[in-house]
Amino acid sequence: MTPERYQRLLQTLRLRQPDLTVITDEVHKGRNLSAIVRTCDAVGIDTVHTVVPQGGYRGFRGTASGSHKWVEVETYADIHQPVEQLRQRGFQIVATAISPKCKNYLDIDYTKSTALMLGSEKRGVSEQGLSVADEHISVPMIGMVESLNVSVAAAIILQEAFRQRQEAGLYGTNRLSAEIQTLRFFRWAHP
Amino acid sequence: MTPERYQRLLQTLRLRQPDLTVITDEVHKGRNLSAIVRTCDAVGIDTVHTVVPQGGYRGFRGTASGSHKWVEVETYADIHQPVEQLRQRGFQIVATAISPKCKNYLDIDYTKSTALMLGSEKRGVSEQGLSVADEHISVPMIGMVESLNVSVAAAIILQEAFRQRQEAGLYGTNRLSAEIQTLRFFRWAHP
């Protein structure tokens, strides 16, 4: 490994945010999940939680630009599992939904520990997912189509979280535990 | 047509922005183009300009949630054609590129007449495209992957344009010409 590459890996780990994550609630198209994971890498998310859809993934190889290598993807059979685990760690659970009754996504404080819940292409976030969430948010739309692509909605919201966290200086300090940094470093460094 | 539907069509036309558009420079995956068109509808873009990739589109049917019905997609053989036409109408041409030397996308004034130029999945915006642009912008990334999915990058930037235009009151007035509104209305209203 070149010294530049070594520094790049360390620098990326220093910017990772242990208290920002995504939960996908039966998102089933592999390419959407891949695009979400790729965006997560770009804003410094370390781990994504995915509830596997009934019938499994269509075409997910996690290989969008190799982003699977840089972001941990933990899988669950049921939405309650990641929600319980994250709530115990003090995360607010922010579910997306498409309704003018939801809060505007800009009105959330993403500098708190936050898990963003995204729904399936056909049905959106499940009733269960919505009922366990602390907040329901929406990206405003003024056209004729009823919803955005799920990876597009994810990117818009995560970019706002990134902006808020930058402003708050959360990318200025080393935030992953030393133990996790070491684990990631070895996985990243070894081909 | 129900009276509610009739009102919905008129209301959507009232919010359309004749002076905000996208130019795709040989974006070749149909599903990316579809997702871009869908996002354009959501932020009130009336027309998208696409330079057709060498070899044509792979799988573009323009049917992502039927968004092709609501947004005009004009095709060109060459990047100079849409750029010339838009420049004559006073648009600033804002090209995306992936380099720390570019401006941050947040530092652009999108309330001006603006065309956002997006590049192909493999090569990005062409040399020609970059050389005719007024600005080069980038969405900051802090991960290991080198770029975002093109429809994801488009959505992040267009959402910022939407936010700025809302703040400036550009969605408060009827902005398409009466002639274009009539044209669109008839196409939208007839199945």
Ligand SMILES: C[S@@+](CC[C@H](N)C(=O)[O-])C[C@H]1O[C@@H](n2cnc3c(N)ncnc32)[C@H](O)[C@@H]1O
């Ligand atoms: C295609 S949408 C689901 C559409 C479904 N018919 C519904 O009404 O929920 C898939 C997912 O994308 C996300 N999404 C799409 N548009 C959104 C918007 N405007 N605001 C917030 N999330 C959105 C949500 O996570 C949603 O569950």
Ligand SMILES: C[S@@+](CC[C@H](N)C(=O)[O-])C[C@H]1O[C@@H](n2cnc3c(N)ncnc32)[C@H](O)[C@@H]1O
């Ligand atoms: C996958 S990228 C192209 C990657 C290509 N290897 C390059 O270096 O340009 C495809 C398109 O997505 C857009 N894009 C991707 N990431 C971006 C970013 N961080 N900032 C601005 N645009 C981006 C640009 O329009 C780009 O041309």
